[in-house]
Amino acid sequence: MPATVDEVQTFDELRQFVHETLCAKENLVANEFAITEVRLTRAGELCGLQFCVRGPRSVRLAAIWAADRNAIYLYDAKGQRYSKILLTRQIAALRQAPAA
Numbered sequence: 001m002p003a004t005v006d007e008v009q010t011f012d013e014l015r016q017f018v019h020e021t022l023c024a025k026e027n028l029v030a031n032e033f034a035i036t037e038v039r040l041t042r043a044g045e046l047c048g049l050q051f052c053v054r055g056p057r058s059v060r061l062a063a064i065w066a067a068d069r070n071a072i073y074l075y076d077a078k079g080q081r082y083s084k085i086l087l088t089r090q091i092a093a094l095r096q097a098p099a100a
Contacts, residue, residue, distance in 0.1 A: 005087060005088065011049075014049075014065060015037065018051045018072060021063070022051070022062075022063060025076060025082070026059055026061060026076075026077060028055050034053070034054075035053050036051070037052075046067060047066070047067050048064055048067050050064050059077045062074075063075065067091070070086065070087045070090055070091070071086050072084070
């Protein structure tokens with residue numbers, strides 16, 4: 001996992017960073033709870049990714065990466081946004097985003 005948000009440069013690093021950050025919010029062991037992602041598009045172009053971690057007892061944590069702002073919005077189990085993280089580096093190869 002990237003040690004800091006400053007080191008996130010690829011989609012894999014973004015996914016790992018979001019997964020670890022969401023799991024840390026609810027003290028979940030990341031290896032035990034998978035992360036899912038959905039491509040967000042506008043006019044057929046990628047505009048972001050939605051991530052979700054489902055934990056025990058119907059706990060659902062989410063994050064949105066907004067490509068135009070290069071920011072990650074984090075949501076807790078109640079659906080409340082608890083953090084906004086601005087990435088310092090643009091994600092490489094936007095056209096090569098993972099398919100959903």
